[in-house]
Amino acid sequence: MVSKAIHGKFVNPFPEDKHRKQGDARMTESKGGDGTVGKALDVLDLIASFNRPVRFAELQGKSPFPKATLYRLIQTLTHQNMLAQDPDTGAYSPGIRLVRLAHAAWQQSSLAPIARPHIDDLSRQAGQTIHLAQLDGGQVLYVDKRNAREPVDMFSQAGKVGPGYCTGVGKAMLAFLTETELEAVLARQSFHRFTPSTLTTKDALWTEFEEIRASGYAFDREEHEAGIICIAAPILSNGGRVIGGLSITGTLLKTTLAELESFAPLLLQTAQKIAEDAESWRFPGQQTANR
Amino acid sequence: MVSKAIHGKFVNPFPEDKHRKQGDARMTESKGGDGTVGKALDVLDLIASFNRPVRFAELQGKSPFPKATLYRLIQTLTHQNMLAQDPDTGAYSPGIRLVRLAHAAWQQSSLAPIARPHIDDLSRQAGQTIHLAQLDGGQVLYVDKRNAREPVDMFSQAGKVGPGYCTGVGKAMLAFLTETELEAVLARQSFHRFTPSTLTTKDALWTEFEEIRASGYAFDREEHEAGIICIAAPILSNGGRVIGGLSITGTLLKTTLAELESFAPLLLQTAQKIAEDAESWRFPGQQTANR
DNA sequence: TTTGTTGTTTCACTATTTGAAACTTAATCT
DNA sequence: AGATTAAGTTTCAAATAGTGAAACAACAAA
Structure with a gap:
């Protein structure tokens, strides 16, 4: 799916410049937000929304990010204990670090x-x-x-x-x-x-x-x-x-x-x-x- | 430099702890971070560790990141509702989105x-x-x-x-x-x-x-x-x-x-x-x- | 007013992120 | 068993997104 159209590095609804000037206050995009961090948090939300452990393939289907990108984001989150991965099934769920935060x-x-x-x-x-x-x-x-x-x-x-x-x-x-x-x-x-x-x-x-x-x-x-x-x-x-x-x-x-x-x-x-x-x-x- | 490339997709067995804190407080929390996401999460942890709203200047003192970088990270997190900012004092505290997650x-x-x-x-x-x-x-x-x-x-x-x-x-x-x-x-x-x-x-x-x-x-x-x-x-x-x-x-x-x-x-x-x-x-x- | 403190933006530089595709398992079928 | 398909992982050139010194603005105090 997601052919050329969306997969742009930075999903910006408004083709402004790379540098967001002060300009229009907070045109808070609900999702696909700011930079890498925003993307990572989107993924977190996505995983949390399942309310059960999810495997990679399933996530890929629901996520706008290309495979490799999604994969790296998940890896990062897992390293950070924001996600936990079932050692057997490989399924992901929100991590305990969240509980502390x-x-x-x-x-x-x-x-x-x-x-x-x-x-x-x-x-x-x-x-x-x-x-x-x-x-x-x-x-x-x-x-x-x-x-x-x-x-x-x-x-x-x-x-x-x-x-x-x-x-x-x-x-x-x-x-x-x-x-x-x-x-x-x-x-x-x-x-x-x-x-x-x-x-x-x-x-x-x-x-x-x-x-x-x-x-x-x-x-x-x-x-x-x-x-x-x-x-x-x-x-x-x-x-x-x-x-x-x-x-x-x-x-x-x-x-x-x-x-x-x-x-x-x-x-x-x-x-x-x-x-x-x-x-x-x-x-x-x-x-x-x-x- | 502060952010030396780890780049290895697969974490090295013992990632050197690069973010050396000065005058380190009691929290033994500093863990290295992968990429921007790791840094952002470090900042989150830092803010959470204060257990009270903190202002930017105070954070800057405890954070290894340069002013502008810290600023942007905080902006992003606030945008994402991972941080809440007191409209009057400008102080930051962990955001409610965390509660949901x-x-x-x-x-x-x-x-x-x-x-x-x-x-x-x-x-x-x-x-x-x-x-x-x-x-x-x-x-x-x-x-x-x-x-x-x-x-x-x-x-x-x-x-x-x-x-x-x-x-x-x-x-x-x-x-x-x-x-x-x-x-x-x-x-x-x-x-x-x-x-x-x-x-x-x-x-x-x-x-x-x-x-x-x-x-x-x-x-x-x-x-x-x-x-x-x-x-x-x-x-x-x-x-x-x-x-x-x-x-x-x-x-x-x-x-x-x-x-x-x-x-x-x-x-x-x-x-x-x-x-x-x-x-x-x-x-x-x-x-x-x-x- | 000037000075000082805190917060915000700029901008040239570059390192991190990107994603198609190739690759490596792990499972399933014949 | 070997062949086929699916799931997960890694590569690598291209370029976007991140960096940070320094300038700037906003505001409080002197």
């Missing part, structure tokens, strides 16, 4: 440590499942979770990703992005119809965003998973920038939208507290919607 | 998911703190933990690193490496004396390794932290390869080495069970000692 990331760049006491409280008071999320490349990244009852089930949940356009936290966060950011994010949504209730058009979303901005919170009306509903609020910095999202989730078997809505004041109040703490802790904040 | 890594390349039920059992039976670790670049990387009583405290613990030469799990794992692997690992240890009991010479360690191999388990006799002791065992694959380590930890206030030793059979049995499960789940295993 993520520890630092979670502690420093996520809202989780700051929000912890607050979501503990919220969980106790609402008696429901709580999700704390942030935006990452247009997707919802869950950074913490409280199960109503059971002991925490952390790492297996933190790091999970979900769609931005059909989850409560997703919509709550998107609704408060700037128009530019939103445009960028929407362009990256798949608009897959998960359930009959899923909103699959920009227009439908846009309308809903207005309601969300008006009320301050969003609902997930079984849009991602049948029987699962939630109420969610954005966590906004002083400057009005979206730094995260918070939600209370339940199943239609045990609760109703009306009941969840009764938690709205508590939810908003918690989101507010988290925002304040984040501010005073000089939280890095950098929560741009693009990648 | 780590989720995949933790699930696929760590022993944690497989070992979970077993360490739950062990924790219940021993009523002590349990650590599950793996080797990462000569250091001990904790991938899971059970606190005797309190609910799990996951992400805040998983991803943590510790020295290999003066922790129970560390010694248990090192003792069962091949001589070549061990040599490589020992070369990367700092041999910092944490407490009066810390073993600070290769010889002392070597002797201890023999005992560990004989008994099958290792002790930490306050070598890393005063008052903290533990008993640890390696988790070995069928082929005898070290795939992880497991430990039972206590404080001298509440327990003794003798009491911990009484758990030895249980500990070894658990390690064995985990190994079996790992094997049958075709665990990637790739647990080479070098980076």
Whole structure:
């Protein structure tokens, strides 16, 4: 495949010069990004997306890079322990070095440590499942979770990703992005119809965003998973920038939208507290919607 | 020059450590890097090692790379969301994209998911703190933990690193490496004396390794932290390869080495069970000692 | 204002990366 | 067994992407 057209050394959508001048700020390309490092990270993402060990040939099929290049990138990543290779099958999976790096990331760049006491409280008071999320490349990244009852089930949940356009936290966060950011994010949504209730058009979303901005919170009306509903609020910095999202989730078997809505004041109040703490802790904040 | 060509596609057995750090901090983390990707990852590691947001100037002081190069690397990483930059202070910290990647890594390349039920059992039976670790670049990387009583405290613990030469799990794992692997690992240890009991010479360690191999388990006799002791065992694959380590930890206030030793059979049995499960789940295993 | 510190860009030079193709296993078929 | 196909690895000339001294901008302090 990939004949002459794409295999250019540096996949640049805009045939500018080799030297990217300051010019157009961050025209962040989602993928195929900057230099060799960007390519390597793409490969990492690709491998991670399989959620199981993958062999070289399979990767080659899904990757735009020519065989030799892909091979070298993988070699490098493996040497760096960013990938682990099964000695028997030769299959690759994300490496443990990532776990170490993520520890630092979670502690420093996520809202989780700051929000912890607050979501503990919220969980106790609402008696429901709580999700704390942030935006990452247009997707919802869950950074913490409280199960109503059971002991925490952390790492297996933190790091999970979900769609931005059909989850409560997703919509709550998107609704408060700037128009530019939103445009960028929407362009990256798949608009897959998960359930009959899923909103699959920009227009439908846009309308809903207005309601969300008006009320301050969003609902997930079984849009991602049948029987699962939630109420969610954005966590906004002083400057009005979206730094995260918070939600209370339940199943239609045990609760109703009306009941969840009764938690709205508590939810908003918690989101507010988290925002304040984040501010005073000089939280890095950098929560741009693009990648 | 700083970046001398390694170019060999296949890493030379012992890559000379070219990036010599001046006024090296405590992190024994500097490993050579292949190509630009390696350098970028070095920078990531460096930033992560600060455990707080760092500004450019500070990084420049600790990094072997010239200003412009460092700058570009950081730019790229930030672009890729591997780093987050505080919009106000301009300080950098590890980015959330890492959290997402780590989720995949933790699930696929760590022993944690497989070992979970077993360490739950062990924790219940021993009523002590349990650590599950793996080797990462000569250091001990904790991938899971059970606190005797309190609910799990996951992400805040998983991803943590510790020295290999003066922790129970560390010694248990090192003792069962091949001589070549061990040599490589020992070369990367700092041999910092944490407490009066810390073993600070290769010889002392070597002797201890023999005992560990004989008994099958290792002790930490306050070598890393005063008052903290533990008993640890390696988790070995069928082929005898070290795939992880497991430990039972206590404080001298509440327990003794003798009491911990009484758990030895249980500990070894658990390690064995985990190994079996790992094997049958075709665990990637790739647990080479070098980076 | 000047000075100093920190962060950003330039630009000539070149070393690293590139990728088609050749090659070496490892598996599968006849 | 030998022949055939697929998977993975290495080569090598070409050129892109990376380098880093130094100039530059932005901003704070003197």
